Structure formats: C-alpha cells, structure tokens
Amino acid sequence: xxxxxxxxxxxxxxxxxxxxxxxxxxxxxxxxxxxxxxxxxxxxxxxxxxxxxxxxxxxxxxxxxxxxxxxxxxxxxxxxxxxxxxxxxxxxxxxxxxxxxxxxxxxxxxxxxxxxxxxxxxxxxxxxxxxxxxxxxxxxxxxxxxxxxxxxxxxxxxxxxxxxxxxxxxxxxxxxxxxxxxxxxxxxxxxxxxxxxxxxxxxxxxxxxxxxxxxxxxxxxxxxxxxxxxxxxxxxxxxxxxxxxxxxxxxxxxxxxxxxxxxxxxxxxxxxxxxxxxxxxxxxxxxxxxxxxxxxxxxxxxxxxxxxxxxxxxxxxxxxxxxxxxxxxxxxxxxxxxxxxxx
Amino acid sequence: xxxxxxxxxxxxxxxxxxxxxxxxxxxxxxxxxxxxxxxxxxxxxxxxxxxxxxxxxxxxxxxxxxxxxxxxxxxxxxxxxxxxxxxxxxxxxxxxxxxxxxxxxxxxxxxxxxxxxxxxxxxxxxxxxxxxxxxxxxxxxxxxxxxxxxxxxxxxxxxxxxxxxxxxxxxxxxxxxxxxxxxxxxxxxxxxxxxxxxxxxxxxxxxxxxxxxxxxxxxxxxxxxxxxxxxxxxxxxxxxxxxxxxxxxxxxxxxxxxxxxxxxxxxxxxxxxxxxxxxxxxxxxxxxxxxxxxxxxxxxxxxxxxxxxxxxxxxxxxxxxxxxxxxxxxxxxxxxxxxxxxx
DNA sequence: AGAGGTAGCCAAAGCGCTTTGAGGAATGGG
DNA sequence: CCCATTCCTCAAAGCGCTTTGGCTACCTCT
Numbered sequence: 001x002x003x004x005x006x007x008x009x010x011x012x013x014x015x016x017x018x019x020x021x022x023x024x025x026x027x028x029x030x031x032x033x034x035x036x037x038x039x040x041x042x043x044x045x046x047x048x049x050x051x052x053x054x055x056x057x058x059x060x061x062x063x064x065x066x067x068x069x070x071x072x073x074x075x076x077x078x079x080x081x082x083x084x085x086x087x088x089x090x091x092x093x094x095x096x097x098x099x100x101x102x103x104x105x106x107x108x109x110x111x112x113x114x115x116x117x118x119x120x121x122x123x124x125x126x127x128x129x130x131x132x133x134x135x136x137x138x139x140x141x142x143x144x145x146x147x148x149x150x151x152x153x154x155x156x157x158x159x160x161x162x163x164x165x166x167x168x169x170x171x172x173x174x175x176x177x178x179x180x181x182x183x184x185x186x187x188x189x190x191x192x193x194x195x196x197x198x199x200x201x202x203x204x205x206x207x208x209x210x211x212x213x214x215x216x217x218x219x220x221x222x223x224x225x226x227x228x229x230x231x232x233x234x235x236x237x238x239x240x241x242x243x244x245x246x247x248x249x250x251x252x253x254x255x256x257x258x259x260x261x262x263x264x265x266x267x268x269x270x271x272x273x274x275x276x277x278x279x280x281x282x283x284x285x286x287x288x289x290x291x292x293x294x295x296x297x298x299x300x301x302x303x304x305x306x307x308x309x310x311x312x313x314x315x316x317x318x319x320x321x322x323x324x325x326x327x328x329x330x331x332x333x334x335x336x337x338x339x340x341x342x343x
Numbered sequence: 344x345x346x347x348x349x350x351x352x353x354x355x356x357x358x359x360x361x362x363x364x365x366x367x368x369x370x371x372x373x374x375x376x377x378x379x380x381x382x383x384x385x386x387x388x389x390x391x392x393x394x395x396x397x398x399x400x401x402x403x404x405x406x407x408x409x410x411x412x413x414x415x416x417x418x419x420x421x422x423x424x425x426x427x428x429x430x431x432x433x434x435x436x437x438x439x440x441x442x443x444x445x446x447x448x449x450x451x452x453x454x455x456x457x458x459x460x461x462x463x464x465x466x467x468x469x470x471x472x473x474x475x476x477x478x479x480x481x482x483x484x485x486x487x488x489x490x491x492x493x494x495x496x497x498x499x500x501x502x503x504x505x506x507x508x509x510x511x512x513x514x515x516x517x518x519x520x521x522x523x524x525x526x527x528x529x530x531x532x533x534x535x536x537x538x539x540x541x542x543x544x545x546x547x548x549x550x551x552x553x554x555x556x557x558x559x560x561x562x563x564x565x566x567x568x569x570x571x572x573x574x575x576x577x578x579x580x581x582x583x584x585x586x587x588x589x590x591x592x593x594x595x596x597x598x599x600x601x602x603x604x605x606x607x608x609x610x611x612x613x614x615x616x617x618x619x620x621x622x623x624x625x626x627x628x629x630x631x632x633x634x635x636x637x638x639x640x641x642x643x644x645x646x647x648x649x650x651x652x653x654x655x656x657x658x659x660x661x662x663x664x665x666x667x668x669x670x671x672x673x674x675x676x677x678x679x680x681x682x683x684x685x686x
Numbered sequence: 687a688g689a690g691g692t693a694g695c696c697a698a699a700g701c702g703c704t705t706t707g708a709g710g711a712a713t714g715g716g
Numbered sequence: 717c718c719c720a721t722t723c724c725t726c727a728a729a730g731c732g733c734t735t736t737g738g739c740t741a742c743c744t745c746t
Contacts, residue, residue, distance in 0.1 A: 002732055013696045018734060028694060045457035049401070050732035052392035053701045060439070065428050075626050078421030085408050085442030094460075095440040096403070099428030114388030116702090117437075225631060252626060259633065283418055283567060283595060283626065290602065345702055356726045361704060371724060393702035396731045459732090 001044045010038055021046070052116070061088070061311050062096045062118030064108045075252065076222070076300060079281050080124070080146070083304020091312050106135050113139050119315045122146070122307060126192040142314045144307055147192050157323040159307055163193045166296040166329035167200035170247055170275045173294075173331065175208055178340035179245035179273060183216035185230045185257060186249045194219060197249055197277070216243050220253075227256025235264045244340050248276035251284045254293060262290075269338040277329070292334035298327055344387045353381055364389070395459065402435065404654050405461030407451045408442045418595060419565070419643060422624050423467070423489070426647020434655045449478050456482050462658045465489070465650060469535040485657045487650055490535050500666040502650055506536045509639040509672035510543035513590055513618045516637075516674065518551055521683035522588035522616060526559035528573045528600055529592045537562060540592055540620070559586050563596075570599025578607045587683050591619035594627045597636060605633075612681040620672070635677035641670055 007017040012031070020027045020035035027035075038044070052058045063084075065077075088094060096118050100108030105123075109132055112118060119141060123132055126147035133152050136143045145158045174182070184201060187194040202212050216234055220226035227248065234243060248254040254276035261268050268274060268291040278286050278295035280302075286293035306325075350360040355374070363370045363378040381387070395401045406427075408420075431437060439461050443451030448466075452475055455461060462484060466475055469490035476495050479486045488501045517525070527544055530537040545555050559577055563569035570591065577586060591597040597619035604611050611617060611634040621629050621638035623645075629636035649668075 003734095004732075014733080015697080015735080016695060019695095022734085026694060031694080043457075045454065047396070047732050048458040048460045049392045049395035050459070050701090051734080053390070053396055053703085054732080054734040056701080058392070065424075075418060075421070078418070078424070081408075081421070085440070089442040089444065094442070094455075095438075097428070097438040097440055099432040099437070101432065110386075111388065112437075114386070115391040116393070117391045224626060225628065228631065256631075259631070262633070285568065288568060288571065288599075288602070290605070346704095347702075357703080358705080358727080359725055362725090365704085369724060374724080390702050393731090394704080396733085397702080397704040399731080 001042050002047065003044075006038060006042065006044050009042075010035060057315070058117055058119050059092065060094050060096050060118050061120045061122055061308070061315075062098065062112045063122045064105055064112065065097045065099045074222075075281055075283060076250070076279055077124075079279060079300045080304040083299075083301035083306075084122075084308045085304075086301075087305045087308030088312070091316075093308075093312055106132050110135060110139075113141055120144070120311045122311060127190050128192055128195055130192070142311065144311050144314075146303060146307055148196075150192050150195050154324070157310075159303060159310070159325045159327070161193070161298045161303070161327050161329055163196035163329075164200035164203070166277065166298070166331075167197040167247060168204045169200075169329075169331050170294075170296050171201045171204035173333070174245040174247075174273060174275065174337065175204065177245075177273065177337060180210065180340065181216075181241070181243040181245070182210070182212060183234050183243035183246045184212060184218070184249075185227055185246065185253045186217065186219050187222050189219040194249060197247075201247060213243075222250040222252050224252055224256035224259075227253035228260050229256070231257035231260035232264075235260060235266070240343065244272060245337075246272060246274045248274065251276045251278050251281060251286055251293065251295070254286075254289075255284060258289060258291070258293075267291075269336045271341055273337040273340070275337060278332075286332075287334065289336070291336050294334045294337040295332050296329040297332050298329040303327070344385050345390065346387075349381060349385065349387050352385075353378060400658070401460055401462050403437050403439050403461050404431070404463045404465055404651070404658075405439045405441065405455040406465045407448055407455065408440045417565075418624055418626060419593070419622055420467075422622060422643045423647045426642075426644035426649075427465075427651045428647075429644075430648045430651030430655070434659075436651075436655055449475055453478060453482075456484055463487070463654045465654060470533050471535055471538055473535070485654065487654050487657075489646060489650055491539075493535050493538050497667070500653075502646060502653070502668045502670070504536070504641050504646070504670050504672055506539035506672075507543035507546070509620065509641070509674075510540040510590060511547045512543075512672075512674050513637075513639050514544045514547035516676070517588040517590075517616060517618065517680065518547065520588075520616065520680060523553065523683065524559070524584070524586040524588070525553070525555060526577050526586035526589045527555060527561070527592075528570055528589065528596045529560065529562050530565050532562040537592060540590075544590060556586075565593040565595050567595055567599035567602075570596035571603050572599070574600035574603035575606075578603060578609070583686065587615060588680075589615060589617045591617065594619045594621050594624060594629055594636065594638070597629075597632075598627060601632060601634070601636075610634075612678045614684055616680040616683070618680060621675075629675075630677065632679070634679050637677045637680040638675050639672040640675050641672040646670070 003014050003017060007014045016027060017035055020032040098108050098112050109121060113121060121141060121143040124146035126145060126149045129151035130149035133149055133156055145156060148158050148160045186198060205212055218230040220230060248257055258268060261272050266272055275294045278297040280297060280299035286295045346357050346360060350357045359370060360378055363375040441451050441455050452464060456464060464484060464486040467489035469488060469492045471492060472494035473492035476492055476499055488499060491501050491503045529541060548555055561573040563573060591600055601611060604615050609615055618637045621640040623640060623642040629638045
C-alpha cells in the first residue's frame, strides 16, 4: 500500500493525501478525517526511504558504536544508550548504529553522514585533540559531542561533566580527612575525561604542596578486573609509603579495587578511603557495596536523555539550547571515606 | 556530490558509473578504474535513501530496543548488541534501533518494518506464546528470533540456548553432591528462558522424587539488588528447611545473592552451593568472585555474532543456514559448589 | 456587477539512485 | 562486403514521497 494507491482509493490526489497526513492547513477537515480513517483501515505507512529522499529529513540520529572484534562491551556505553533511547522514543526517532573499528572512527562517521541516513551525529569517548572534531565541523549536519576534547578549540556543541571539579572536590574532601598519600585508578589517559579528572586531582593536591605519585596512578580500561590488578599492585607497597586514599574513575573499577582491599584484609573507610565516580549504572549501586561507597555522582543516562533532547530539538528546529553545557557532579559521602589512619 | 554530477564530471552516463560502482561485468576495466579513482578523489558516497528506494535493500537490520522511561538498562542486552555489531561491521551493515515501550513491541516492530528502513528484523526477550511471532510471519521481510516461545508453533527461525538442558544438568550436579533442598532465582516468569530453566530444574528434581518449593523460587528482573533481596528472604528460613543449593539465572542475580550469603556469615560452597548461568558478561566474570562461581556458560555475545551472520546471509541471499539452532551451555565447575552440609 | 480574497484541491516536478531496453562501435566469419 | 556477435555505453523510466505553482469555485466587499 503506497500513497498512490491510497489516494486513488480515496479519489483524491497524492498531494492532498500527503498534506492531510502531515498536518498542513489547506485541507478540509472532512477530507482530512476521511484520509486518516483510510490510513487506519489500510494500515498504510509512508515509506521512510522515500520520505527521506524527498525531504532530506530522516528522523534518525546516527552514532558510531565503539565496537570491534575482541573489544569489550561497555556498560557505560549502554547506560548512556538507554538514556538516548528513552528520549528518542518520545519523538518517534530512531538511531542508526554503525559499528566501527576504533581505529577508523573518523571514517565510520563520515560514511554515516554521507549515507544520507541520519539527520544528526553524536560522538562520545572524546580524546585529547580529537580528530573527529575537525571532520564534524566540515559536515553540514548538526552534531553534538558528549564530553570535550582538551587541546581543541572549544567551538563545538557539547555536553560534558565538569570532571575537573568533581575530582578536585573529591580530593579536597580526602585532604580534609587528613590523607596525604593518594592513588588514582583512572580510565585510559588518551580519553579527555581521564585527563581532566587527573588534572582536577592534581590541582587540589598542589594546593597543599602535594603531588600525585606516578607509581600510584593507573590508566586502564574501566573493568573490574583492571581495578583489582591496579589495587593489588598498590597494596603491595610498604605500608609507610602506601596510599591511604584512592580515587576511582568508575564504580566498575571500584568493584575490583574493593575486592583487592578485602583480600588484603584491610578495612575500607578505615585503612583505605575510596571515592569513586558514579555514573549511576543500573547494575552497580555504590550504596549496595558491603561498605557503601562515597562517590561523585552524575547520571550517564540523564546525559543521554539530554543529548537526545538537544539533538532532536535541533533537527526539528523547534528549540534552541545552550550549545555548551557543563554539568556538576554531586559529591555524596558514604562509609568508604574516613579519617586518615595514624602512621 | 551526487551521481549526476560525478558522471558529468567523468563524461559518462549515470548508468555506466552506477554499474562501475556496483561491480557489474559490462563495464570496461579502464572505465571502471577511472570511476573508482574519481570516487576516491571526490569522496562521493551514494545516497542510501535513494539506493534504498531504488533497490528495496537497505543494508540494515532493525531491532527494537526494549527501553522505556523508568525501565532499567540491561547488561545482557548490550552484551548481545556488541556481538551483533561485531559481525555487522564486517559486512558494512548497520542497525536501526527503535526504542519502544515494552507494552507496544508489536506496534514498534510493525512500524519498523513498514518504514522501509530495514531489510530484516530481529527480536529477543521472547515470551511464552509471544504475540510478535504471528505478526512477524505476516511480514515479507526475513526475521530471526533469539530464544523461542513456548506455547507457539515452532515454525519460525530461531537461535536458542538449550535452557532446559543447562538447568537440568546443573541441578543434576547438585543432586549428586547430596543436596536435597533447592532454590531458584530466576528471571521474570513470562520470559521463555525462565520458563524453560525452571522446567529443566524441575525435571531433574522429579527424577529423585523432589519438587521445587514455591517459597524458594523467585522471578524478578535480573539485577543484583533483586538477587540480594531474594536470597535474604530465603536465608531467613529455619536452618532445617532452608535450601542448601541455589540456581541463579544470571551472574548478575548471583552478585546480589552472594552478598546476602556473606552478610549472613555463611560460606559459599560449604553452607550454600550456588550455580549461576553465565552469559559471559564482560563486567561480571564468575571466576573473579571471591569464591569463584560454578556456572552454565554460553556467550551472549557469540550468539549476537551468529545471529547477525545468519540475518545478513539471508539478506544477501548468499548463504543458507539451518533455520533453527539450539546451543548447549557448558557446565563449568568452580568453588561455589560443594558437598551438601550434614543437617 | 466586478474586483479581490480565500479555501480546497490538483498536476507535475524533483529527490538520487538502479535497471530496462536499445543502440553504436568494433570484431570476426562466411 | 555484409551480417552476426560481442562489448560497452546511454537515455529514460521508475522507486514513493513532498512541494511548487497553479486552478476552480465560492465569498466578501464596494
């Protein structure tokens, strides 16, 4: 069933039927109702490809799925995706997901844009000096980035968490509790958020004349396994040199780190204080750790909702948003942080 | 840059250029190379919407994302998605993800198919007597289901895990270890896999004249929280009646369950034996639990790869696959299972 | 009554691609 | 030398939709 058949059936022109369906004013009320009734009865659905070809709008936003053989699936990514989906549902939008080799993200993005299948692009997992930015600016479709790219001109639309402030505040808290030796379990250092979190932490330390020991810093994929390894390594240091305060870039890393602490027979919140960044993952609630975790919290999913909202608004030209948003994380104190142990 | 411009640039007709690009034999080798060179230089990419309109093929497979406001993101789903993506990447396919209210999955599926945006459909989270099946059969595009639907005619293409056998075997193992009182922490009972796992477990018990106590059975969303609650409830029973063996439908449930066991001061593998089904989630490795978990294992991600492979093969008409596949889970014994404690 | 609007509808062009049906040029055979 | 054959190329139709630019009939106003 297509427009032609439908309009013949109704004894109307394609034009009129099309207008009736798309809410144009120059259609008689009765006619419109007749059309809508026929649509309901026949189950007619406009062909999206044709619609897209004619209008240039696709009702879809494109994103590159950072996946490659051997690469692990990422809870953070799917939490975010859930948020995107939640908002897209409200506007009858869908996503076009292009899986891409991480080494060819620029290419994948370009192909996606050129395919004419999407109205807007979204990118995340920003790196320092991210090469995708330059490419995106040359494109004619709107885009939005989640995160920022340190080292690039900040002239692109983004939504980011104030990672620097989050880790600055967290460090500050630990300093107030008397801690002097710190460790950081971070994400891969080429990622922008990891760089900024480290910066934030170092800034707070510097205020007290302290520095972050490289030996106590790890930059790894954010899995529980890596968290375990990194923490084990740190706990092997002599007690006098060993950090008493640890910052984790994800509750996932913290999951492993806490296990290491337990296995070493140490008490979280007494021997070792830990603050993790909490993306509000469904699976991993900091409050349901055996010792509830102090966290810097910002929901990834909420970010997804917001990003979809902005992107769709831009496509529909209905709303304008501040082009650059910086969210603050909440610092939530629970039992995993305590006064520094006496040496 | 479109076909018309490109062909004018080359002094060729659109036909010839199109044929050159799509590998038709009736194009001179030199001509073809000239065309390909121009494509490389200009960065020309065919418009997918137009291609789709002309050919009827879209190079994409559609899936409904089970998401709604307030609904939680699901690690199992994203693990699977990763597998799909991995395979799709190899064939330059992409996905169209339609987020849908779980109450309107049939509608979402129909819209997706009618939109003309996808070549094939994929569905999962099958229920008993699943209404989507009937709808899918009326559609003209191929589809594949992950899982099965108990109570429906088994005349549709599927890939499923032999859930019955997996839980039958697991139960059998526990019986051999002397356990007589069992509990089951299962997924929502309307889901097909949950029904079958329960059946498998009950079949093994029945062979010894045992039955599964309803009070020791829970059907919940598969989150760690639910696992914790369910297990806490079970551990409140009097010691003489309390189950000594527990089956979990997911390592995620097990995560909570194990926490409950620990909090009760019981020893896993001694006081309580536990077997979980392991979907090989990146985040949750059964071997890195404090007491490594005995599991029935089957990679969700591998299933994703296989499903994409079959779907894409069907679209391209290149390969035919057995239309129905039943995978076996591996039973892997670790430390969480032990001889039943003497009463 | 005639000018000027307006409401409601339509025919046709166009979006960028593939594919059909046909034609021109070169080659070979009788 | 002519016709058949092969190789390459082309013009044009068509995919299903939106949108432009009329057109007609009916009002309203003076």
